[in-house]
Amino acid sequence: MTPNCRWNTPAKDGILDKLETYSGQLFHNEVLGLPFDSGAFIISESEIYSWCTKENFLDPNNLPNGLKGTIQIMGVDWAWSNPGGKHAHTLITIATKTQDKIKIIFAKRFDGPRYNDPETVLAEIAKLSQSFAVKIIATDYEIGHKENYRLKKMVNSKVVEIMYTSSTKPFKWDPECGYYKLGRTPSMSNTFELIRSGKFEFPNIQTLKPFASDILNIFSEMDSVSRIRIYDHIGPDDFFHTLNYIVQVYKKLPSYISYEI
Numbered sequence: 001m002t003p004n005c006r007w008n009t010p011a012k013d014g015i016l017d018k019l020e021t022y023s024g025q026l027f028h029n030e031v032l033g034l035p036f037d038s039g040a041f042i043i044s045e046s047e048i049y050s051w052c053t054k055e056n057f058l059d060p061n062n063l064p065n066g067l068k069g070t071i072q073i074m075g076v077d078w079a080w081s082n083p084g085g086k087h088a089h090t091l092i093t094i095a096t097k098t099q100d101k102i103k104i105i106f107a108k109r110f111d112g113p114r115y116n117d118p119e120t121v122l123a124e125i126a127k128l129s130q131s132f133a134v135k136i137i138a139t140d141y142e143i144g145h146k147e148n149y150r151l152k153k154m155v156n157s158k159v160v161e162i163m164y165t166s167s168t169k170p171f172k173w174d175p176e177c178g179y180y181k182l183g184r185t186p187s188m189s190n191t192f193e194l195i196r197s198g199k200f201e202f203p204n205i206q207t208l209k210p211f212a213s214d215i216l217n218i219f220s221e222m223d224s225v226s227r228i229r230i231y232d233h234i235g236p237d238d239f240f241h242t243l244n245y246i247v248q249v250y251k252k253l254p255s256y257i258s259y260e261i
């Protein structure tokens with residue numbers, strides 16, 4: 001439309017020059033004259049729900065006899081309780097392996113005034129771990145470190161703490177700090193791809209719906225400084241992170257898990 005536009009100039013004011021210095025939004029708006037959506041959502045409802053079964057979550061008080069013959073992993077995403085408020089949002093997910101899929105058999109968001117007391121949350125997580133014969137609990141290190149320390153004394157499960165980093169390196173044990181380091185962006189990208197490709201088996205849509213929103217709340221955008229794609233969220237994303245922790249355990253702890261996805 002404008003044939004006299006120049007791509008590069010000595011004054012660094014050409015189109016490609018501005019591409020190097022403008023943010024994505026500014027480049028679209030000011031240079032190309034196009035609207036710009038600052039973030040792109042990663043996955044759709046239909047993609048998630050296409051992997052739902054007709055089953056409900058398992059009932060902790062009425063579990064099938066064969067469950068103890070399989071390996072269950074629990075993912076925990078801790079959250080601060082609000083002593084004067086109404087909500088606490090620590091969330092757990094329990095998964096097992098069926099052939100080449102990770103089957104989500106239980107999840108709970110510890111929501112409401114009753115769970116403002118950390119002791120109540122810890123006691124219930126420990127009880128669920130025992131009921132489901134959980135082998136490994138994969139949990140976030142930062143907010144949950146003190147809770148993890150106490151949880152280790154309450155369960156027979158191995159508690160694996162995970163620390164998100166900006167690294168592109170895979171799940172790696174840090175012997176000095178005593179936790180696993182996990183590159184946030186590459187691991188999240190991998191888990192999204194596993195969901196899309198049907199490597200997760202979810203319960204029925206109605207059961208999953210309150211948790212699926214945590215996946216749908218996540219979007220990605222390009223960091224204007226580092227030029228690296230990053231993930232952010234517009235609401236709770238705790239359920240997704242428990243899935244991400246569970247994936248790492250199934251893939252990277254062969255001494256406890258004899259198969260990988």
